[in-house]
Amino acid sequence: MAVTARGARTRAALVAAARTVFERDGFLASRLTDITAEASCSVGTFYTHFASKEEVFLAVMEAAQDDMLHPGMPHVEDGADPVAVIEASNRAYFDSYRRNARLMMLQEQVATIDDDFRRQRLERGETFVRRNAKGISRLQDAGLVDAHLDPLMTARALSGMVARLAYTTFALGLDLAVDDLVETSTRLWANALGLDAKPG
Amino acid sequence: MAVTARGARTRAALVAAARTVFERDGFLASRLTDITAEASCSVGTFYTHFASKEEVFLAVMEAAQDDMLHPGMPHVEDGADPVAVIEASNRAYFDSYRRNARLMMLQEQVATIDDDFRRQRLERGETFVRRNAKGISRLQDAGLVDAHLDPLMTARALSGMVARLAYTTFALGLDLAVDDLVETSTRLWANALGLDAKPG
Amino acid sequence: MAVTARGARTRAALVAAARTVFERDGFLASRLTDITAEASCSVGTFYTHFASKEEVFLAVMEAAQDDMLHPGMPHVEDGADPVAVIEASNRAYFDSYRRNARLMMLQEQVATIDDDFRRQRLERGETFVRRNAKGISRLQDAGLVDAHLDPLMTARALSGMVARLAYTTFALGLDLAVDDLVETSTRLWANALGLDAKPG
Amino acid sequence: MAVTARGARTRAALVAAARTVFERDGFLASRLTDITAEASCSVGTFYTHFASKEEVFLAVMEAAQDDMLHPGMPHVEDGADPVAVIEASNRAYFDSYRRNARLMMLQEQVATIDDDFRRQRLERGETFVRRNAKGISRLQDAGLVDAHLDPLMTARALSGMVARLAYTTFALGLDLAVDDLVETSTRLWANALGLDAKPG
DNA sequence: CATGAATGAGGCTTCATTCAT
DNA sequence: AATGAATGAAGCCTCATTCAT
Numbered sequence: 001m002a003v004t005a006r007g008a009r010t011r012a013a014l015v016a017a018a019r020t021v022f023e024r025d026g027f028l029a030s031r032l033t034d035i036t037a038e039a040s041c042s043v044g045t046f047y048t049h050f051a052s053k054e055e056v057f058l059a060v061m062e063a064a065q066d067d068m069l070h071p072g073m074p075h076v077e078d079g080a081d082p083v084a085v086i087e088a089s090n091r092a093y094f095d096s097y098r099r100n101a102r103l104m105m106l107q108e109q110v111a112t113i114d115d116d117f118r119r120q121r122l123e124r125g126e127t128f129v130r131r132n133a134k135g136i137s138r139l140q141d142a143g144l145v146d147a148h149l150d151p152l153m154t155a156r157a158l159s160g161m162v163a164r165l166a167y168t169t170f171a172l173g174l175d176l177a178v179d180d181l182v183e184t185s186t187r188l189w190a191n192a193l194g195l196d197a198k199p200g
Numbered sequence: 201m202a203v204t205a206r207g208a209r210t211r212a213a214l215v216a217a218a219r220t221v222f223e224r225d226g227f228l229a230s231r232l233t234d235i236t237a238e239a240s241c242s243v244g245t246f247y248t249h250f251a252s253k254e255e256v257f258l259a260v261m262e263a264a265q266d267d268m269l270h271p272g273m274p275h276v277e278d279g280a281d282p283v284a285v286i287e288a289s290n291r292a293y294f295d296s297y298r299r300n301a302r303l304m305m306l307q308e309q310v311a312t313i314d315d316d317f318r319r320q321r322l323e324r325g326e327t328f329v330r331r332n333a334k335g336i337s338r339l340q341d342a343g344l345v346d347a348h349l350d351p352l353m354t355a356r357a358l359s360g361m362v363a364r365l366a367y368t369t370f371a372l373g374l375d376l377a378v379d380d381l382v383e384t385s386t387r388l389w390a391n392a393l394g395l396d397a398k399p400g
Numbered sequence: 401m402a403v404t405a406r407g408a409r410t411r412a413a414l415v416a417a418a419r420t421v422f423e424r425d426g427f428l429a430s431r432l433t434d435i436t437a438e439a440s441c442s443v444g445t446f447y448t449h450f451a452s453k454e455e456v457f458l459a460v461m462e463a464a465q466d467d468m469l470h471p472g473m474p475h476v477e478d479g480a481d482p483v484a485v486i487e488a489s490n491r492a493y494f495d496s497y498r499r500n501a502r503l504m505m506l507q508e509q510v511a512t513i514d515d516d517f518r519r520q521r522l523e524r525g526e527t528f529v530r531r532n533a534k535g536i537s538r539l540q541d542a543g544l545v546d547a548h549l550d551p552l553m554t555a556r557a558l559s560g561m562v563a564r565l566a567y568t569t570f571a572l573g574l575d576l577a578v579d580d581l582v583e584t585s586t587r588l589w590a591n592a593l594g595l596d597a598k599p600g
Numbered sequence: 601m602a603v604t605a606r607g608a609r610t611r612a613a614l615v616a617a618a619r620t621v622f623e624r625d626g627f628l629a630s631r632l633t634d635i636t637a638e639a640s641c642s643v644g645t646f647y648t649h650f651a652s653k654e655e656v657f658l659a660v661m662e663a664a665q666d667d668m669l670h671p672g673m674p675h676v677e678d679g680a681d682p683v684a685v686i687e688a689s690n691r692a693y694f695d696s697y698r699r700n701a702r703l704m705m706l707q708e709q710v711a712t713i714d715d716d717f718r719r720q721r722l723e724r725g726e727t728f729v730r731r732n733a734k735g736i737s738r739l740q741d742a743g744l745v746d747a748h749l750d751p752l753m754t755a756r757a758l759s760g761m762v763a764r765l766a767y768t769t770f771a772l773g774l775d776l777a778v779d780d781l782v783e784t785s786t787r788l789w790a791n792a793l794g795l796d797a798k799p800g
Numbered sequence: 801c802a803t804g805a806a807t808g809a810g811g812c813t814t815c816a817t818t819c820a821t
Numbered sequence: 822a823a824t825g826a827a828t829g830a831a832g833c834c835t836c837a838t839t840c841a842t
Contacts, residue, residue: 007822010823244808558761
């Protein structure tokens with residue numbers, strides 16, 4: 001696949017076109033002919049590069065991964081204020097979600113349609129959750145967070161809280177200000193973990 | 201519409217059949233003929249009662265409302281332990297979600313497909329959020345919860361947290377125990393609000 | 401059928417409703433439910449009075465007959481100016497066509513759909529033609545019109561000319577002034593027959 | 601559309617098949633599957649070339665235009681007997697109408713059903729009328745026809761006369777001999793214009 | 801006489817995928 | 822590699838007509 005330079009170019013054009021069309025019309029309503037028209041090539045060509053509509057969707061999501069893989073909760077460096085870290089992390093999440101809002105919607109849509117993709121989506125969420133759980137563990141080790149909390153479940157709940165707020169705002173279209181979202185979720189996250197804001 | 205008893209009976213049969221078929225096959229894969237076969241009537245009859253597949257779906261959701269409108273956060277009665285109330289409320293939510301898991305999945309699926317339904321789904325969520333916000337307000341008035349928290353945003357975040365956990369577990373199929381879900385979400389909810397567990 | 405007073409009233413309401421709906425939507429696009437809704441009765445009732453959509457259409461046309469049976473070419477009375485008679489006749493035709501334009505269109509539409517009705521429409525036209533032919537015969541007997549003309553064919557041609565002008569104007573919607581139509585058709589009719597305008 | 605030779609061939613086959621089926625069954629009764637069966641292709645292929653039954657009908661009418669655009673009233677050449685020209689023109693019209701009788705019926709049928717087509721049909725008629733009006737003008741300039749006649753209205757009336765005779769005969773099925781039709785219409789046309797038959 | 805729910809055959813249309821060029 | 826016409830299964834929906842109440 002895509003061994004020649006021309007092939008690679010065509011494939012890239014198709015992925016870009018697919019993203020445009022998917023974002024505009026949704027996965028279900030998008031037709032292959034719309035995508036190939038957008039990419040200025042024929043349907044036949046599509047099938048030299050992808051086996052199905054699902055496959056090009058996967059390629060679109062993969063190409064968008066980098067930007068969508070926001071920092072989550074970064075490693076807590078010695079001396080850094082944990083609450084500030086959480087805030088930065090949350091803001092990064094909301095910003096990235098907003099930039100990729102249509103794609104995030106698509107992710108949810110396809111997850112409800114395609115079983116394979118549902119599993120992938122679940123795994124992607126859990127990867128993220130595990131990273132956050134590690135952060136929480138570290139805070140527990142540092143004595144900053146109640147040791148009774150199960151890091152994994154806690155991470156799942158708190159990440160889910162933020163993810164749902166972003167979904168409601170950017171996918172479902174509830175008009176909320178990002179600053180408010182960041183403030184509320186950070187404060188609740190900190191409270192839930194029992195963290196105090198950095199003392200002066 | 202449905203002015204006679206016979207008409208009402210047929211309509212009810214169609215709604216029940218639709219729920220069965222939707223839950224079995226999903227909204228998209230469900231065909232009108234499956235629904236009418238399940239209801240033992242003709243396709244034509246379907247159209248005397250509903251204008252489209254979307255419309256019967258709405259009717260199904262409406263009929264399921266009662267069970268799905270779990271108590272949420274009940275009024276805080278004098279002397280009642282707020283944390284116990286939250287726990288009961290969360291448990292009720294998870295139980296109801298499990299009972300209607302397939303329907304909740306459908307709700308998300310259709311929201312990604314149909315714009316009208318997306319708006320309705322948003323409104324349904326907000327109704328629920330407003331109810332919880334009122335509960336938080338009461339706790340603030342009683343001096344049990346930090347007055348700095350915005351009740352509406354807080355309710356949105358915490359309700360979302362619980363809803364997302366339920367979705368991940370029952371819709372996406374992550375295998376988590378309900379007891380753990382209840383415990384974690386209750387503890388985080390209480391921490392986030394700054395509530396103490398009932399003192400001995 | 402329609403033995404009671406109530407029955408007669410319902411039937412009349414249905415005919416009136418059918419005319420309204422047919423004129424508004426055309427024969428094909430009109431649904432029985434629209435007609436019964438307009439008549440404020442049930443579909444079942446429709447079938448107490450008519451056997452089919454075609455039958456109620458016939459009833460509508462019959463009820464409208466009187467007004468649509470314009471004078472044609474009246475008997476030539478001794479001493480009457482034949483050209484003036486033709487003019488009056490033509491004007492009466494165009495006026496009546498305009499009043500019943502939608503119905504005339506319907507007549508053409510149904511004639512292209514229903515074979516029985518096509519034959520009826522043909523017969524109706526011929527009746528009219530025969531009447532005009534008789535008038536021409538009389539003018540020939542009176543020595544006012546060239547005896548070489550076949551009265552029947554001539555009547556067919558000239559009636560057709562007027563009918564077509566009316567159709568083009570009122571049914572197809574070409575915007576022509578009735579006065580011009582009357583003037584042109586009368587002059588051509590007179591010329592064609594070899595009649596002179598009444599000499600002073 | 602139809603960029604390849606193969607595509608053009610299929611399209612042509614569909615148009616021919618559509619004409620066959622339309623002429624056999626009428627526009628309304630014709631089913632797409634009949635057309636594609638006649639053209640030996642799949643239904644899907646139909647939609648590669650036409651968006652609807654209406655559209656293929658338009659293509660059929662367009663393809664038939666050439667034969668149906670009979671000479672009308674040809675240019676009056678010096679020395680040509682105008683009445684003979686009119687007679688030739690009328691005969692050509694009736695012959696062409698007879699050859700395309702089913703199509704002419706369809707034209708009327710579809711004009712009563714489809715608004716776009718009604719407008720096109722009107723325009724087609726007017727094009728024809730304008731051509732005849734020019735011929736009449738020329739005869740007026742040559743002093744052969746009464747200058748008081750409005751060429752356009754006169755052409756409309758006389759063309760309509762001939763068209764209606766053809767319609768009644770070939771579409772509605774009144775059994776008249778073409779020779780009689782030609783004779784009558786030519787004589788009336790000549791009389792109406794005030795032309796004398798070529799003097800010996 | 802009136803009611804209106806029930807019927808069901810069958811039309812139109814869509815679109816992912818294939819394959820000959 | 823690219824092309825784009827061809828495929829055809831399958832779904833939604835319409836509406837004149839019937840009939841039990």
